[in-house]
Amino acid sequence: MAAKAAVENPTRRSRAAQRQAARHGSTRGAARREVAGRSFTRPRQAVALLALTGVMGAAQATASAGSSPGADVIAAQATGLLSFVTPSAQPEAASRDNVRPAIEQSIESEPLDDVTVSAAETDARRAEAVAAKVAVLAEQEAAAKAAEEAAAAAAAQAAQDAARAAEEQARATASWPLVAPLVAPVISGFGGRIHPVYGTYRMHTGDDFSIGCGANVAAAAAGKVVESGWGGGYGNRIVIDHGTVDGVAYRTTYNHLSSRTVNVGQTVTTGQSIGLVGTTGTSTGCHLHFEVERNGTLVDPANYL
Structure with a gap:
């Protein structure tokens, strides 16, 4: 009875260790599944990663309990799942690498807003400068014309004054002639x-x-x-x-x-x-x-x- 108990006790201890390892593996597996859910966007890849996580947890539990014939099977399953998950990410990365140059080319082909605004602003300033110069020339022409008109008006007024003075002088001489105060040279x-x-x-x-x-x-x-x-x-x-x-x-x-x-x-x-x-x-x-x-x-x- 004692020998039989001694044989059963290691077995019980081995099973307890497996359960503990399984619980420990399930906790770590949950963490891996959470990471896998965030890292992969395609459903098949996510499912395969979850299965891989479970297989690896079971493998750890088996390793903790000692060598077992099921360990080779678990390793084979893990290798198959790993080959299923890993290659599927490569085409997506290749697809992203092919799209980037096209996006860059599209961006480079679009006109930049600051360049367009700068050109428009340059044209506006040039137009303002031309308008200002035209205004200055117009003012100068107006001033010159006003000066010419003022000079012409002054000349006309002077001519009128001279004519009026001559007329008054002639009328005064005709209507008011003087006699010489004496006869002498x-x-x-x-x-x-x-x-x-x-x-x-x-x-x-x-x-x-x-x-x-x-x-x-x-x-x-x-x-x-x-x-x-x-x-x-x-x-x-x-x-x-x-x-x-x-x-x-x-x-x-x-x-x-x-x-x-x-x-x-x-x-x-x-x-x-x-x-x-x-x-x-x-x-x-x-x-x-x-x-x-x-x-x-x-x-x-x-x-x-």
């Missing part, structure tokens, strides 16, 4: 000259009639005496206001007189005696310096005599 007329006393170039503002001192001086037109007295460099001086003729105000002045016979406020008539020729003030000899004022401006007396 004019030795120095209206305009620039070298002053006989100061020796410098100055404007001569009237006509100088050369005649001996004491000669009678007459009013060139009717009017009112507004000045009669000493006039500094003009010497004895008389100014007659002739009023407004055709909208133009006239005055005449008589200078370097030796004597005056009219007073301020007195009304005179054309040709009336108002004084005598002299050489008073800044003068080099007996003469009459005669002036005509038109709207307050001294003008050439020859235009009215």
Whole structure:
């Protein structure tokens, strides 16, 4: 009985070890099946891998329990399953290797967005530059045209002013002729000259009639005496206001007189005696310096005599 128990005990221990190895193998097999389920996408490959995992677990359990005739069978089954699983992945990898160049070629053939945008932006900037240049040229042309029009308008206005002045001058001369204040030659007329006393170039503002001192001086037109007295460099001086003729105000002045016979406020008539020729003030000899004022401006007396 003791010998029989001793024989049975190793057997029992061997069976217990197989059960423990089987449980251990099933745990590791579950892990392998989980990995296989994630790694393979085709159903047949997944099933084969699960079967392979179970066979390998059984092989480990058998190895733990010792040599057994079933171990060779299990190894053969594992080899067949491994040959079934392993080659099937190769065509898929080869298929992926063949598709990649086509995808790369397709990507390279498509136009890139940044290149397209850059070209469009370049065209837009070029168009903006052209538009800006055209605008500048248009402004320059407009400014030049405006300047030409302004110059033409100024020239036309100047011509109109000159024509109006000439017309007024002609009308004034025709409607308001003056008589000579005395009969004598004019030795120095209206305009620039070298002053006989100061020796410098100055404007001569009237006509100088050369005649001996004491000669009678007459009013060139009717009017009112507004000045009669000493006039500094003009010497004895008389100014007659002739009023407004055709909208133009006239005055005449008589200078370097030796004597005056009219007073301020007195009304005179054309040709009336108002004084005598002299050489008073800044003068080099007996003469009459005669002036005509038109709207307050001294003008050439020859235009009215």
